[in-house]
Amino acid sequence: MDHNVDLVEVPASRFGRRMAMTVPADKTIRQELRLPARLVRELVLISNRRYTPISRIVGEALDYMFLDYGAHETGGTKPT
Numbered sequence: 569m570d571h572n573v574d575l576v577e578v579p580a581s582r583f584g585r586r587m588a589m590t591v592p593a594d595k596t597i598r599q600e601l602r603l604p605a606r607l608v609r610e611l612v613l614i615s616n617r618r619y620t621p622i623s624r625i626v627g628e629a630l631d632y633m634f635l636d637y638g639a640h641e642t643g644g645t646k647p648t
Contacts, residue, residue: 601626 574593580586615622
């Protein structure tokens with residue numbers, strides 16, 4: 569095992585996975601989401617236009633929301 573790999577702990581969820589897990593930070597984890605049809609429509613349109621999987625589009629949007637703005641530290645809202 570590479571000892572230089574950054575690990576993250578994914579905590580147990582109240583809704584879904586009941587066990588915490590520690591994984592490499594760059595690992596892709598499957599997560600099922602239920603979304604409103606209007607949002608799925610927009611995601612499909614963007615996906616088709618960009619020739620990109622929906623999972624990548626959602627991942628990029630969440631990266632922007634949570635990582636770039638630290639929204640996870642402020643209860644889910646972007647700082648103003």
